[in-house]
Amino acid sequence: MVQPKAQATTCPYCGVGCGVLARASGSASIEPVSGDPDHPANFGRLCIKGSSLAETLGDQNRLRAPEVDGKRVGWDEALDAITRRLATVRAQHGPEAIAFYLSGQLLTEDYYVANKLAKGFLGTPHVDTNSRLCMSSAVASYKRAFGADVVPGCYEDLELADLLVLVGSNTAWNHPVLYQRIKAAGEGRPNRKIIVIDPRRTATCEIADLHLQLHPGTDAYLFNGLLSWLAATGAVAEDWVQERASGMDAAVAAAKASAPSPREVAEVCDLAEADVEAFYRLFADTQRTVTLYSQGINQSVRGTDQGSAIINCHLATGRVGLPGASPFSITGQPNAMGGREVGGLANQLAAHTDYETPGARDCVQAFWNSPELPEAAGMKAVEMFDAVASGAIQAIWIMATNPVVSMPDAERVKAALANCPLVIVSDCVDHTDTLDLAHIKLPAQGWSEKDGTVTNSERRLSRQRGLLPAVGESRPDWWALAQVGQRLGFKTAFDYPNPAAVFREHAALSAQTVKLGGGFDISALAELSDQAYRDLTPLQWPVTHARPLGTARQFGQGRFRTPDGRARFHSVALPVHAGGPAADAGKNRHEDPLSQSRPNAESTPGSFYFNTGRLRDQWHTMSRTGRSPRLWQHTSESFLAMAPADADRMGVADGQFVRVSGAAGQLVLRLRRDSGQRQGEVFAPIHWNEQWTGAGRVGGVIRPSCDPASGQPAFKHSRVDIEPVQVEFHAVLLSQHAPPGLDAMTYWSRTPLANTQAWRVAGQHAPDRDGVARLLGGAPQLEMLDAADGRQRYARVAEGRLQAVLMIEREFHFPALDWLDELFGHEQLDAQDRKALLAASPAGVEDTGPVICSCFQVGEKTILSAIGEGCDSPAALGEKLKCGTNCGSCLPEIKALVERCIASAT
Ligand SMILES: Nc1nc2c(c(=O)[nH]1)N[C@H]1C(S)=C(S)[C@@H](COP(=O)(O)OP(=O)(O)OC[C@H]3O[C@@H](n4cnc5c(=O)[nH]c(N)nc54)[C@H](O)[C@@H]3O)O[C@H]1N2
Ligand SMILES: Nc1nc2c(c(=O)[nH]1)N[C@H]1C(S)=C(S)[C@@H](COP(=O)(O)OP(=O)(O)OC[C@H]3O[C@@H](n4cnc5c(=O)[nH]c(N)nc54)[C@H](O)[C@@H]3O)O[C@H]1N2
Ligand code: SF4
Ligand SMILES: [Mo]
Secondary structure (H helix, E strand, O other), rough: OOOOEEEEEOOOOOOOEEEEEEEEEOOOOOOOOEEEOOOOOOOOOHHHOOOHHHHHHOOOOOOOOOEEEEEOOOHHHHHHHHHHHHHHHHHOOOOHEEEEEEOOOOHHHHHHHHHHHHHHHHHHOOOHHHHOOOOHHHHHHHHHHHHHOOOOOHHHHHHOOOEEEEEEOOOOHHHHHHHHHHHHOOOOOOOOOEEEOOOOOOOOHHHHHEOOOOOOHHHHHHHHHHHHHHOOOOOOOHHHHHHHHOHHHHHHHHHHOOOOOHHHHHHHHHHHHHHHHHHHHHHHHHOOOOEOOOHHHHOOOOHHHHHHHHHHHHHHHOOOOEEEEEEEEEOOOOHHHHHHOOOOOOEEEEEEEEEEOOHHHHHHHHHHHOOOOOOOOOOOOHHHHHHHHHOOOOOOEEOOOOOHHHHOOHHHHHHHHHHHHHHEEEEEOOOOOHHEEEEEEEEEOOOOOOOOOOOOOEEEEEEEEOOOOOOOEEHHHHHHHHHHHHOOOOOOOOOOHHHHHHHHHHHHHHHHHHHHHHOOOOOOOOOOOHHHOOOOOEEOOOOOOOOOOOOOOOOOOOOOOOOOOOOOOOOOOOOOOOOOOOOOOOOOHHHHHHHOOOOOOOOOOOOOEEEEEEEOOOOOOOHHHHHHHHHHHHOOOOEEOHHHHHHHOOOOOOOOOOEEEEEEEEEEEEEOOOOOOOOOOOEEOOOOOOOEEEOOOOHHHHOEOOOOOOOOOOOEEEEEEEEEEOOOOOEEEEEOOOOOOHHHOOOOEEEEOOEEEEEEEEEEOOOOOOHHHHHOOOOOOOEEOOOOOOEEEEEEEEEEEEEEEEEOOOOOOOOOOHHHHOOOOOEEEEEHHHHHHHHOOOOOOOOOOOOOEOOOOHHHHHHHHHHHHOOOOHHHHHHOOOOOOOOOOOOOHHHHHHHHHHHHHH
């Protein structure tokens, strides 16, 4: 049999943008993928999420056909309904009553058409995107400094750098392939240094020479302090600054006012003075320095200023756009950069222009030949959902994002959408917390079906290619948008035969807008033939006739995109500290760690800073990674991480539940003691939502305080109250079907396993016999009761085959579930299986503990015993057990286990 050829495409997850080789196997699935050795982002590497892509496809749980008001309909009917209803809203309330909420997971072609339809033809400025929640602060600070939103460096710089400062980035988990590249580049270079700046000890700290575990929200002091130090110690690149930048004196004065010396900085940031000084010396002495920053910087009430404080230090030392030397804001989503290119943010017009860019409105309107164009910027995400709540917005089209989960104050977002007269949602899957509120649902093609381009963190355009036929009636997002454009009467403006045609138009527009000052220019691709588009190989913009092969770095010559060509320092004024984080009363007070005294000093015992972020093996709201049982092995349930001293103070043990209250919502999470947490601060992952758990949607407790310049919410620094929650029973149900009555439980959470699903529940009254039968979906055939310690075991068997298992305990002590899950795969249960089931301990099956290495399925207990037998390094363990030898994502954890064992042995 002839195998279909493997196709080169791009991973749909993080902003690293790895090249993937994928091959169809049959009509609905692909073979396990491999990394594309020729792709310059990854050179063949993949992380565990990328390597599991094949497991996330298939037509189960996919949205298969359009729906209007709960009824399955054909595309014509759905598109007509959208066109008619949007036209009605527009006629009755004006164009500004219509909003689009887009996503960095759209392809550039989708994004371009959405922006054009909304701004140019419906005439609404209210187009924003989940990238507002992600890197809008980084965009704002780049524009301040360089005059355009341009990432000056490239991935190679992370390898070339002699000093790498990772700020608010858990690179090991969230940009794993870059982390692997960073790590590999350090081998044999003892003088290369890595500094991690994060209030949590994360997996990324594994490679850190120095971890600055600072008080949250104090980064601007740290970098202002660095600028003062550079100025005071003569480390400023005087000539470069003289010729190529402006505003340094004022910026240095502002820095000195707030952070005059390492001693004051150490005090505000709660760091050791010697560590602060060590960082400053290294920075001052190392020409090849890259500062890589992410959500720990962006998601703050002063995210833009924090970005500026970092960039100021790079300007002062002339380290911009040079090999191994740049301030590098890394993007999160696969096409966050593409959204910036098309102008998908509310303050942008199109391409790299804003409403304020002189000449931009005329240029774009002429290019689109559009009947109208808004005069001024539209509403940013948080304002936009406020306007939905108030009724100012009457219709919203949400594409490729799940705001009921991912927005701050998510309960209000949910209520707002529930009351909005017209909610259109385009998604690939059949249920999300947002889709469940839609009047009109449109089935979108997902990764492996859709076809277009994305741009990664280093400005590299790559193709995502269609490999499989569409599931059901699903269609590309650009197509649905263009159809609505045509039905509104704009036939020629939306007459695209294929994504290549959209791409050419986008490239042609960049040729116009770049003349107005934007940094984005792919004019050389404006005439690409369909075939050349199909074959397009990865390229970094600008791609111009002068540089047809693209451009790795920008601004290295010291010419910027400001009117005078000089970069601009931005003075970062901060509340002057007085023996601790200073008072800074304002409307964002609640989310500003600086405006509060340090926790523990005066705050109430249950009051904590609430930090949120990502886990290694899940992607956002888990609509895709949640489909792969392998990706659940690293973490099977949400949790709240708390410093052991705080947990003791609160009197909660590991595995017990806590209630977390804030904004309009409450969470019930399982406590995890974590020595990597600072006291007074807790952390929860962002991934869980109503599809997976009862009360774990973290957005519900986060207040919608935003950075005033960028509008980006402060997701990392909410304030919450925490109290222990007592329950009378814990249960684990293994069953394919959702049991009834989950809402009445104090807690529930669902985990897909290979053969069935696990439902963990807890509550006040252990189920009686009827309750047991309801949970199991019928009366049990096997049961075991131990009245003394409250242990109960039930199983339902039909025709010899296991259907459901229920285990009830007073405390959260359950056996590992893998062997039980395996029994669900057996055609017939034998006598031995039945006995083991009731004892709930597998006869002859070893419990290897939580899976650490997902690639080779190596559990923690196996690793610990191998360490006990003398494997004293990750390499030795890899040799013996293979763990960590494929994608390497688990190496930080393996190393931590080794260190823990060695520490406890000495
Ligand atoms: N596995 C996985 N990878 C992903 C994603 C995913 O969902 N899963 N999502 C992608 C997306 S869209 C994004 S935006 C990126 C995000 O990538 P990251 O920015 O690395 O992700 P986070 O885990 O949100 O936050 C990073 C760190 O900021 C720290 N932090 C909190 N407050 C502060 C502070 O005040 N100062 C400093 N210096 N640090 C602080 C947190 O403790 C956390 O460790 O990841 C991308 N990659
Ligand atoms: N508390 C807290 N909240 C956060 C963050 C945080 O750190 N803390 N981080 C924020 C950040 S940085 C981000 S990026 C957001 C992410 O948050 P979201 O964007 O809300 O999360 P996703 O789960 O990625 O949502 C993408 C949706 O699009 C669907 N989808 C995938 N591909 C396509 C497609 O091609 N077309 C269509 N129409 N649909 C598609 C998926 O099934 C999924 O439902 O969360 C933000 N919210
Ligand atoms: S590092 Fe990011 S882009 Fe690369 S395989 Fe992993 S998730 Fe995909
Ligand atoms: Mo993001």
